[in-house]
Amino acid sequence: MKTVDPSRTSAAQARGAVLEELIHRDPGRFRVLTGDRPTGRLHLGHYFGTLGNRVRLQNLGVEMFVIIADYQVLTDRDVADDLTGHVEELVLDYLAAGLDPARSTIFAHSAIPALNQLMLPFLSLVSVAELNRNPTVKDEIAHSRQSAVSGLMFTYPVHQAADILFCKANLVPVGQDQLPHLELTRTVARRFNDRYGNGTALFPQPDALLSSAPLVLGTDGVKMSKSRGNAITLAASADETARLVKGAKTDGERHIAYDPVARPEVSSLLLLAALCQNRTPEQVAADVGGAGAAALKKTVTDAVNGYLAPIRARRAEYGKDRAYLRRVLREGNERASAVAEATLAQVRTAMNSHY
The missing domain is CATH 3.40.50.620 (HUPs)
Structure with missing residues (x-):
């Protein structure tokens, strides 16, 4: 270590x-x-x-x-x-x-x-x-x-x-x-x-x-890494991103709250959405509230795909040459x-x- x-x-x-x-x-x-x-x-x-x-x-x-x-x-x-x-x-x-x-x-x-x-x-x-x-x-x-x-x-x-x-x-x-x-x-x-x-x-x-x-965790709840297969790459498609986020680890509590110590996996997803939306994780959590993990994952998927859309478009264009x-x-x-x-x-x- x-x-x-x-x-x-x-x-x-x-x-x-x-x-x-x-x-x-x-x-x-x-x-x-x-x-x-x-x-x-x-x-x-x-x-x-x-x-x-x-x-x-x-x-x-x-x-x-x-x-x-x-x-x-x-x-x-x-x-x-x-x-x-x-x-x-x-x-x-x-x-x-x-x-x-x-x-x-x-x-x-x-x-x-x-x-x-x-x-x-x-x-x-x-x-x-x-x-x-x-x-x-x-x-x-x-x-x-x-x-x-x-x-x-x-x-x-x-x-x-x-x-x-x-x-x-x-x-x-x-x-x-x-x-x-x-x-x-x-x-x-x-x-x-x-x-x-x-x-x-x-x-x-x-x-x-x-x-x-801040540390962005991967979809398995540990540090995002190329070698762990838990990363959302810049090149990932919107559908691939949705699949990865859908399979992300959360917890059994329905109410969504930002608590990095007690709820690291949920908090990492909130952080990811917040970074993409230029908001705080607490604001994202307040929006999701008691709607549960499925609503959280939809929020994260939409935020990530929206943020990466122009990056992915440029990547596709440069990739042609x-x-x-x-x-x-x-x-x-x-x-x-x-x-x-x-x-x-x-x-x-x-x-x-x-x-």
């Missing part, structure tokens, strides 16, 4: 309030690195947890780098066998949700050689003990479906440090469980600057923009590669290895 120091979380939350004010005042001072592993289609948990926030930051004027972390799924044979398909589906979800390739650089990890060259000097700055005690790595190893854990999994935090620092991102939207990864990135940046900076800071120490998004998806990725790869090459040149100069 992942454990994060509560004081670290509190500090990130306090800093986040300050950052939000600065973003609205001067969005151009920020560069964000964010992204996903291409392990399947994105779902409502992703949308309300991270994807919608990326679109918000982009529209505020923050410079966005969105990485498709394909190297980080090489440990999963089921995914790696259709990596191209998963990557294209991810691009499709991004575009449908509102990421604009003219304003957000969408790129694949494996397509940026200079980025990957940065990982070696960064690895030299981190001890094996530090990698071993990273709680996120421990959790991923514990939940790995592989009979043996590859060395690649231990390097995930340093992979992420390279992802963030190659473009000198100074802001990274994360969930609470990712704070240890970002702290290691800050450590790598600080150690590189101290060892090779000669009085200057080549790399920023990026801030965490801690997500305030796979060549366009590949062009978006190719142009994003070119932009990211130019940035990474420039950073790598600075690193080589700093390390006196420019021959």
